[in-house]
Amino acid sequence: MTYHQIIQLKNGVSCCLRSGTAADGQAALDNFILTHAETDNLLTYPEENTLTATQEGEYLQAKTESPNEVEILAIVDGKVAGTAGINAVGGCYKLQHRAEFGISIAKEFWGLGIGQALTAACIDCSRKAGYAQLELDVVADNASALALYKKFGFVxxxxxxxxxxxRNTGYQELVLMRLAL
Incomplete structure (x- = not known):
């Protein structure tokens, strides 16, 4: 899916939300490594990434060409500040109505409204793709993320x-959330 929108952040700076392309591979990979090092609330640690910049670019291009999946980059001053996307849960009939949502934002951009804008963009894309349900898992201690998702109607x-x-705190409880579209 393709997506493009310009938003104004809380600090007055413009941010471009757009679908990733093959040319964004290195910048998106750099953002992935950074964001996964900055918080313990994401699925993997930076060194667990197995994609090269070329493979990341191919992943982004495939999402842009997909009719029902998307990976959106938040670009601030030419830098990838964050990413968010929706992935189909499955292709068989019994799962075609469900999509998973994921998001990560570099710490220097926290609190500026990027998370809210990316979440809204992914919800919009989910509806356009025809999904009936958008799902996510969030670490129970991640109060700001929980508040954001509840604001959008996730239960x-x-x-x-x-x-x-x-590695740092032992087991983390995950809250399973869904949004009826």
Whole structure:
């Protein structure tokens, strides 16, 4: 899917939200490594990434060409500040109505409205793709993320007390959330 929007951040700076392309591979990969090093709330650690910049670019291009999946980059002053996307849960009939949502933002850009804008963009794309449900998992201690998702209407439908195993804090509880579209 393709997406493009210019927004104004809380600090008055413009931010471009757009679909990633093959040319964005290195910048998106650099952002992935950075964001996954800055917080313990994401699925993987930076060194667990196995993609090269070329492979990351191919991933982004495939999402842009997909009819029902997207990866949106938030660009501030020419730099990838964050990414968010939707992925189909599955292709079989019983799963075609569900998509998963994921997001990460570089720490220097926290609190500027990028998370809210990327979330809204992914919800919009999910509706356009025809999904009936958007899902996510969030670390229970991540109060700001929980507040954001609740603001958009996501509701909790379960918890996994040992959903993540952190190198720093041990097990982390995951809150399972869904949004009816």
């Amino acid at each position: 909790e439908y379960g918890r996994n007390p040992k959903g993540f195993r952190s």
